[in-house]
Every structure is written in C-alpha cells, then in structure tokens.
C-alpha cells in the first residue's frame with residue numbers, strides 16, 4: 527500500500543502527453559486544447575475607431591467649450607460603422623460618427639452624443655469640455671500583428687474562441703482527444719435494460735466512467751461487461767489495451783478468488799506499477815504500463831461505485847489532463863480549504879475521501895457530508911456531490927467547525 531501522493535506521482539510520470547493533432551472547424555472547438563501557438567494576424571483594433579455614438583472633432587476646436595458657452599461646429603460627414611470616411615476634418619468641422627466606425631483623419635477626439643445638441647441641419651453644439659483623445663480605440667491598442675495571442679495547451683473557452691475568430695482562424699489545430707477504453711468485470715453485472723435475476727446488479731460503472739471520461743475531454747470506448755472468466759477477461763483486456771491510450775476497468779482487483787485483473791495484466795506483458803494505495807475508498811487500485819509503440823496506461827479500478835469514481839477524480843482526471851496536452855499547472859485536481867459543518871471521521875490508516883457538497887456561505891467555503899451511508903457501495907448518495915473532503919492518514923476526527931482540505935470536483 528503506497529501513499530496517495532506517491533501513487534499520483536507514479537501515475538503522472540507514466541503518462542506521455544499526446545503529440546498527434548487534428549485540424550477542426552472553429553465551431554466544433556469548444557473545450558478542445560490548442561496544439562500550436564496563435565499569433566495575431568491583425569492589429570486589434572484594426573482601425574482607429576469610435577467607442578461612442580457622437581461626433582468626431584479636433585480637440586483644439588472644443589477645448590474651451592462648455593454647456594454655457596458651447597462651440598458650434600459644422601457637420602461635414604456621417605460615418606456609420608463599416609464605412610470608410612471620405613473627408614479629412616478641418617478646423618471648425620465635425621463628423622457625425624457611430625460606435626465602431628473609423629475615426630476620420632484630422633479628428634482626434636470623440637464627443638458623446640449626449641453632450642451635444644444638433645442645430646439647424648448641419649451644425650452641432652458641443653456642450654462639454656471633452657478630454658483630449660477620448661473615446662477613440664487606437665489601432666493596435668489591444669494587440670499588434672505578430673503578437674502572441676494564445677499559447678499551445680490553452681483550453682478553448684468562449685473568449686479564446688472569439689480571439690481565434692477575430693484573428694481569422696476558422697480552422698484550428700488541436701490535440702486529438704484521448705481515447706479511453708472502459709470495461710466492467712463481474713459475473714453479477716447486467717445492462718440497465720434487464721430485469722435482475724437473483725444476485726445480479728446493473729453495471730452502473732461503465733456509464734459513470736464513460737460520463738467521467740467525456741467530462742474530462744476524452745472519448746470513451748465501450749468494451750462492455752466481461753464475466754469473471756480468465757479467457758474472456760484476457761481477450762477483453764487485450765482488446766481494450768489495443769484500442770486506447772488509457773484503459774479503465776472496474777472490479778476484479780481485490781483479493782477474491784475471482785479477481786483476475788492483476789494476474790492477466792502481468793500475463794499480457796504489463797509492467798505493474800501500483801497494486802494498492804492508502805486511499806479510502808479505492809484501496810485496490812492497480813495501475814500497469816504497456817508499451818506497444820504507444821504508451822498505454824491501464825487503471826484497474828475497484829468495482830464499488832464510489833471507489834471507482836473517487837479513484838477517477840483523484841488520479842485519472844489528472845492523468846487525462848496531462849495526456850490531453852494541458853500544461854502542468856492544470857493537471858492536479860483543485861483543492862481548497864473549507865470549514866466542515868459536521869464531524870468527519872476516519873480510521874486513520876488511509877487517506878479518506880468523504881463525499882458531499884461545498885457551498886460558499888457568507889464568503890466562506892463550507893463542506894457538508896452527503897446524507898446517508900458513506901459506503902463505497904452506496905452510489906445513491908453520490909448524487910449532487912461536488913466535493914470530496916480529505917481526512918489525512920493518522921487523523922481520526924475533524925470536528926465540526928474545523929478546517930478541512932477539500933477536492934473540488
């Protein structure tokens with residue numbers, strides 16, 4: 527049994543980030559990870575343009591203008607957004623201008639429409655002393671052509687998608703998504719559409735793990751339910767290893783007579799790196815490495831639903847993050863300090879992960895245990911879980927009101 531921190535290090539060291547990339551349409555790129563640096567193809571803004579609806583003027587003309595003694599200028603042109611100014615502004619002149627429109631040559635200041643009064647047809651009174659150069663977005667003020675905009679490894683969220691569009695990338699080079707094969711082992715398992723015969727249970731793990739993989743940005747590959755039969759399990763595990771970057775199997779890693787996963791991993795040539803971890807729930811985590819041209823990491827997860835998910839949240843998510851091409855700062859799960867609203871108990875022998883809810887109350891994070899049993903077989907009270915409270919080894923009790931480190935899911 528190795529400590530959680532050591533298991534995490536071994537696992538992350540096993541993972542080699544993907545190098546294959548693919549070019550995809552920008553409309554499909556949300557959540558994907560950029561594979562190349564993006565350099566600006568344009569100046570931002572691309573034109574000196576107005577930040578307001580109003581009038582483009584020469585500051586020198588209006589520096590003494592006030593509401594009591596307004597300066598009157600002749601309006602010589604109207605410039606809507608998207609059009610090209612036709613005239614240079616001369617002293618005594620103004621151009622009617624709208625937000626986003628190009629500022630005409632000769633003008634250096636925009637006066638907001640609200641501070642003006644149109645008189646006759648072609649004149650405007652400036653009823654304020656404007657600030658020189660106000661309300662002009664200068665060409666290149668935000669970024670210049672050739673400036674780096676986005677680094678490789680950036681996750682494409684709405685702002686990054688906007689930047690890519692703005693700089694003219696309708697196609698974008700991203701890392702391919704990790705392929706993660708999933709299988710469930712156990713003679714007792716059936717699909718959700720079946721009526722249970724005595725002793726049978728529904729294979730919920732394969733669904734939970736597929737959802738987890740999808741959320742983590744991977745592609746789940748469903749291998750199916752495999753009975754506790756050495757030959758069938760060998761065939762299924764070997765198919766899984768050949769078809770993916772990672773394999774997640776559940777069940778069959780304990781010390782029972784029907785727990786074959788570890789033995790088969792060794793037979794298939796896997797280099798077993800982890801046999802059990804001092805974590806509760808989830809101790810029998812088994813991790814093996816295969817090198818068949820590409821590196822495949824096999825995670826033999828325990829069958830109990832909470833054990834399988836806790837291992838995924840604690841270890842597999844970081845591994846997928848590294849595999850995906852994310853920078854190191856984004857591999858580790860987020861953990862924060864919170865106040866526990868209830869006593870948290872543990873046996874002290876293993877790092878214990880208790881599931882529940884994290885809430886921000888009056889500016890402070892509070893953790894509340896999920897109601898009902900914290901049994902690794904209880905998948906029902908996992909509903910709504912958004913955090914795992916961590917009770918360290920050698921600690922038996924964190925009393926209500928005390929500080930606890932919490933993994934944010």
Ligand code: AMP
Nearest residue numbers: 710712729730731777778780828829830
């Ligand atoms: P095992 O790790 O194979 O000893 O399984 C431990 C417990 O988890 C047993 O009670 C199993 O019935 C249950 N279990 C195993 N696989 C699954 C699964 N795919 N979905 C739900 N429960 C499972």
Ligand code: MG
Nearest residue numbers: 711712777778
């Ligand atoms: Mg089993």
